[in-house]
Amino acid sequence: MITAPERLATPTGVVIAPPALEREQWLDVRRMGIGGSDVAAVLGMDKHTGPLEVYLDKVGELPNQPRDPALDEAAFWGNVLEPVVADVFAQRTGLRVTDGPGTLAHVDRPWMLANLDRVVTDAGERAPSSLLEIKTRSAFQLDEWREGVPDGPALQTHWYLAVTGYPHAHVAALVGGNRLMVHRAERDEQLVEHLVALVGDFWQHVQDRTPPAVDGSAATAELLAHLYEVEADAVTLADPAEVLPLLDQLAELKGREQQLADERRAVENQLKAIAGTAEIVRCRDEVAFTWKQNGPLSVKRFAAAHPQLAETYVHHVPALDTGRLAADHPATYRAHRARRLIVPTRKGNQ
Template sequence: MTTAPAATVTPSGVVIAPPGLDRDQWLAARRTGIGGSDIAAVLGMSKYTSPLELYLDKTGELGDVPRSPELEEAAFWGHKHEPTIARVFAERTGLGVVEGPGMLAHVERRWMLANVDRYVIEPGERMPSSLLEIKTRSAFQLDEWLLGVPDGPALQTHWYLAVTGYSHAYVAALLGGNRLVIHRVERDEQLVEHLVALVGEFWQRVLDRTPPPVDGSEATEELLGHLYKVNADAVTVADPAEVLPLLERRRELKARETRTADELREVDNRLKAVAGEAEIVKLQGRVAFTWKQNGPLSTKRFIAAHPDLAAQYTYSVDALDTKRLAAEHPDEFRAHRARRLVVPKESTAA
């Protein structure tokens, strides 16, 4: 018996999971492909998720990696503001806005997934003809959003266009809680094709269980700090062909870092000498640089110069007694220590 193909609910999108799934079911559905929120990570453009972390997530190998409280808080408020932003978008544009039928996949490439925030209905029409992506961002990003949709949300929106088959989309961003910016995004077919090709290569890695290379991002650094359960004093016998070139490259970079720091300090010292007693240095009628006495207080010098005054402003604070904790609960102390990479100076020796 032949199974009938699923009916599309957008020009090229089919429903693969209904709304209202519990978290475990939703996460399982997400692991069947690549969604819009994954695109920046696939392309190495995410500040918070590296390609390696995304790969491990999709293969089910990631385990329990803690998410930062800041991200959790941002996600919470983004979810809370979403209905309000959708309603105000409809009021200001005159367009209809409806919730969707659940998680979508591309009708032919089922690994292309989309969790669309809202669908948009033109006046006089009954069916949606585009989609609405909703964002909540800091006021510090207002200038960037006034120029257009930033790269990350723009790529996510184009991914949704790729999945749904729509010709355009809308992005509504609430900046700082009191400024709504709305942009219409036209489908760029070349960009869509490029995204599908690049993301398809990543998804093939997932299917083949071929992890992406470790990169130099902060997200990967954070991941590696949580990824492995440490086996105390365990030894790995490494392949010299792999490790020796890395150690040599590290030595070169550290030496360059030292030279750069010395050169930068020399330039800064020469600029300070130019300023002398002045706090502001102008060049051709404009401020070139400043050297103001507005840095951190040198507490040691202040206490030595004004001990009585310092005593008036000295107070006690609650602090964790790490030495006693380490002595009385060594296992718990060790389990929560950060790992440090230490390379001996003679590391390049054969």
């Protein structure tokens, strides 16, 4: 796994593994602590990964999950474009950029890990004195990057500052494939202390094999959907003191959700009545709201009104015959069905 001898590569960063490890070796090293890509997830600020998933990964209990092809494609192009972005950053800033030294750990807190994209030798320095974090992002995120480094990359960058001991970092983001946004992040000691405390507490849970509380993120919902091998019709006996308050809370939330939906619909209907035949409503010389006829086609209404014309535009598309699949391969069909949470009406709530 780790073959390189420990050596101090940054003010507080020790090299614990060389670059370009085989994937399995690299995964073993990642499980030795918390890396920069884990921090936002640990803090519940990553839309793709939650704290529970990071915990299961670190203790080696995370099952194989379906991979999102879009995320894999984005990661592929990120890797391909990383050296290009680094070269352009060096050209435009005049700073010397070199490859990262491998996996770093904090000299006093070995569970704090960092894999730097690049290190930077700033003007007037003879040795690397800061780091460069490189991102490739969609054009839809341009406004976020104009204002500075968004939260997720900012947390990752500051974690690297915490590990390395560098006083500042550079962040370069290629946005939309044709806009390079460059920012400098100064080390914030108060933020470093908060990160070390919060992430350190999480790491202690990993050490103690105490999983974090299940949160409400979409990432955790997706994880739970694939976490367990389902036993058909299996029954578990749960503690009423744990389950019943959650069911009461769920019922209350559903009631509030329905009330809000009704209230919202009433307000929207009043606005639609004000618009009448108009598509644009103005107040005080500006557009207040629009109600345009540009939504999805009502297929049933169109087909009923123009049956012959509708027949002209009917076409058949390939579709999976789920009924036949279920009949021919019931076990396989069941294995790929989504799980649904259904709460029956309780006697006390009737």
